[in-house]
Amino acid sequence: MSNYMPLEVSFVKGSGCYLTDTKGEQYLDALSGVGVVGLGHCHPDIVAALQTQAEKLFHTSNWYHIQHQETLAKKLCQLANMDAVFFGNSGAEANEAAIKIARLYGHQNNIDNPIILTAKQSFHGRTMATLSATGSPKLQRGFAPLVDKFIHIDFDDIDALKKHQHNRNIVAVMLEPIQGESGIIIPATDYLNKVQNICQTNHWLFILDEVQTGIGRTGKLFAHEYNNITPDILTLAKALGNGVPIGACLAKGKAADLFQPGTHGSTFGGNPLVCKTALAVLEVIEKDNILTHVVEIGNYLSSELNKKLQYSNKVVEIRAKGLMIAIELNQNCAHLLQMALKDNLLINITGRSIRLLPPLIINQTQANVLIDKIVGLVEGL
Ligand SMILES: Cc1ncc(COP(=O)(O)O)c(C=O)c1O
Structure with a gap:
């Protein structure tokens, strides 16, 4: 096409x-394949991990335990101070999972029409829900009706966020720590801290989309470490697989238990081949x-x-x-x-x-x- x-x-x-x-x-x-090949093309350790795993096992199914997936989940949770992970195959899928968790959270709190606040000029993906979350009328053109309901607020404007505090249908705020696709827009140093405070006061989930900023791109493993905060939900993809497709939605506390058997899934997500590769990526980042x-x-x-x-x-x-x-x-x-x-x-x-x-x-x-x-x-x- x-x-x-x-x-x-x-x-x-x-x-x-x-x-x-x-x-x-x-x-x-x-450009690194748009922020994907963080460790460079064909890094020998990543090639070796892929080759070794390819000779053993590519794929089984999430209907069985997957050793490397469990190891990767534990490692990511430990690194990000999170409690649980869902694995998909892309950034959009990681964000879809985050949006679904936010909806479950809303319904659990008797909110029938949950709203997620996202930022203008944000980018969260191209699936219908993540496109609806994306703050770009240009990218949304032609795809109406969009998925309800996202309200787009000005990025790096704490008053714009505060204006919505009276709205009892809001369940979450979803932001990129630095807006990548709209041209590396870096907010005030304490913006994310203030957002987190408002989320905590209002019992909103704080979702950080680190699909582009995560896995070392900013000089920390996760960009939000610069703010000494932990979001309720953290999404990753791109550089986590260094070119092998993987997406991860990590969650903490009240957000970590909302997916129950049957509520969400992915055929490929978290298979042995990609998880072994992602583990090798994290090892190289640490070792080197x-x-x-x-x-x-x-x-x-x-x-x-x-x-x-x-x-x-x-x-x-x-x-x-x-x-x-x-x-x-x-x-x-x-x-x-x-x-x-x-x-x-x-x-x-x-x-x-x-x-x-x-x-x-x-x-x-x-x-x-x-x-x-x-x-x-x-x-x-
Ligand atoms: C911040 C952010 N979120 C989500 C996505 C979507 O990721 P994917 O293209 O893997 O679906 C991107 C892609 O550029 C991104 O930069």
């Missing part, structure tokens, strides 16, 4: 931060001190970009947390995607921003190449 508009390039091989196309040309990947590296290299990248672009009259601002980086320009820049490709660089353009999500393992030499290429692109505008 025509729902994608692929660039005129196709890759056949990947290694670390580099991809090779059908003609043998190498490209620096500063990836989080410290992300903080250091992220700071280096953003400070060098700031330094080299400080006199540019085309840059509005540079927003960065770890290796989530956006360079907002004062003009349309969609054509930079093609120009970058010609320069053997893979980036994303979101609105008027260049968005960079390089592999977490990017080293200083590669970072310097990236900086030079970006500065060249901006100067050539």
